[in-house]
Amino acid sequence: MGKAYNKAILIVDAHTHRYPEEVSKDPHAFAARQKETHWLELVEPTGKKSLQGWVNGKRMISDMKAANVSQAVLQGWYWENPASCILQNDWHAQWISNDPEKFIGFASIHPDLGQPLDELKKRHDQGFQGIGECHPWVQGSSPRNQKWISCMKFACERGWPVTFHVTEPVGHEYPGRVPTPFRDFLWLAQELPDLKIILAHAGGLFPFYELNPKLRPLLKNFYYDLSACPLLYEHSLYRKLVDVVGVGKILWATDYPLRIFPVIQKDPDFLTFKNIIKQEAMLSDTEESAIFGQNLLSLLPC
Ligand SMILES: [Zn+2]
Numbered sequence: 001m002g003k004a005y006n007k008a009i010l011i012v013d014a015h016t017h018r019y020p021e022e023v024s025k026d027p028h029a030f031a032a033r034q035k036e037t038h039w040l041e042l043v044e045p046t047g048k049k050s051l052q053g054w055v056n057g058k059r060m061i062s063d064m065k066a067a068n069v070s071q072a073v074l075q076g077w078y079w080e081n082p083a084s085c086i087l088q089n090d091w092h093a094q095w096i097s098n099d100p101e102k103f104i105g106f107a108s109i110h111p112d113l114g115q116p117l118d119e120l121k122k123r124h125d126q127g128f129q130g131i132g133e134c135h136p137w138v139q140g141s142s143p144r145n146q147k148w149i150s151c152m153k154f155a156c157e158r159g160w161p162v163t164f165h166v167t168e169p170v171g172h173e174y175p176g177r178v179p180t181p182f183r184d185f186l187w188l189a190q191e192l193p194d195l196k197i198i199l200a201h202a203g204g205l206f207p208f209y210e211l212n213p214k215l216r217p218l219l220k221n222f223y224y225d226l227s228a229c230p231l232l233y234e235h236s237l238y239r240k241l242v243d244v245v246g247v248g249k250i251l252w253a254t255d256y257p258l259r260i261f262p263v264i265q266k267d268p269d270f271l272t273f274k275n276i277i278k279q280e281a282m283l284s285d286t287e288e289s290a291i292f293g294q295n296l297l298s299l300l301p302c
Contacts, residue, residue, distance in 0.1 A: 012104075012293035013072040013270060015133070015163065015200055015227035015253030016060075020091055024054035034084045038138055039077060041176040048175065051231070053257035053268035057095065060257070061102065067270035071101070072256070073296065075163060076108025078135035085110045086119065093126045104300065106130040106163060111141035111148045120154050129300045131155050132163025133200060138178045143188045152192055159301035161196040163225065168204035172232060182206055189218050196299050198223045198251065201232060207245045223299065227255035230273060231262075238281035247287045251296045252277065 023030045031040035043052040055063070064072060074092050079085050085108035096105040105128040113119055120131075131151065136142055143152070155162050167180045185206070189197060199206055203224040209215050210222075224245065229237060241250055254260060257268040265272065274292070277283070283291065 014251035082110040166204040225253040227253035
């Protein structure tokens with residue numbers, strides 16, 4: 001992707017999801033067809049109000065415009081069925097080709113993909129720039145799986161960042177919650193010290209482990225996105241994160257179209273969270289440009 005534009009003024013959301021209308025109009029039918037029960041339980045939980053917002057691409061683009069968001073990373077999903085990963089990568093390929101200046105495509109992978117490296121090479125050629133959102137444990141595996149490692153090596157070689165979903169060991173129970181052990185992330189970082197690892201959802205507060213001098217060197221290539229944080233933590237988190245790990249490691253992200261302010265809003269947007277961070281974290285101009293776009297862009301391959 002061309003980098004002729006001035007990066008400094010770009011606002012980039014590091015973690016969004018987008019679905020075609022065939023999915024958003026009838027998630028139950030899609031889940032039944034693709035055998036995606038875990039995903040369905042998250043987006044349409046039984047006996048509980050859903051936090052998922054459903055929007056079409058046009059609405060997403062107009063919401064981005066309303067918040068002055070120039071670009072959004074389209075995160076894939078940790079589908080249980082490898083075929084769904086390929087299907088979603090096809091959607092992303094279409095959308096980044098339609099609006100290359102607006103969308104940054106990340107690829108979905110599965111430890112049971114037949115030829116994972118062929119799939120990644122194909123997506124690389126289509127202009128994808130990372131892998132995520134990953135959760136190999138939901139897919140019945142872990143980052144230690146051999147095929148998984150080969151995908152991580154691919155990411156390392158191409159300079160692609162990899163975004164992982166993170167579940168805290170304690171603190172938030174929700175239907176379909178599957179642990180993502182911190183130990184496995186540390187293991188991965190030791191195996192592949194050059195791999196750029198983005199832990200989603202403020203890393204489940206994992207960033208505070210950077211205060212442990214024994215761990216800090218191991219965590220040098222860890223970054224933390226803020227997706228869904230308003231649902232999980234107090235707003236005082238944002239300033240504390242910057243102070244603990246440094247401004248260069250924090251990536252603004254929403255998890256759009258998740259409704260991360262269910263009490264005050266019916267529909268998802270980008271603006272509310274953007275404004276809250278600005279108010280709460282008291283960011284300097286440099287911090288603001290780093291967190292709202294520069295950091296993410298600097299993680300993308302050249
Ligand atoms: Zn997630």
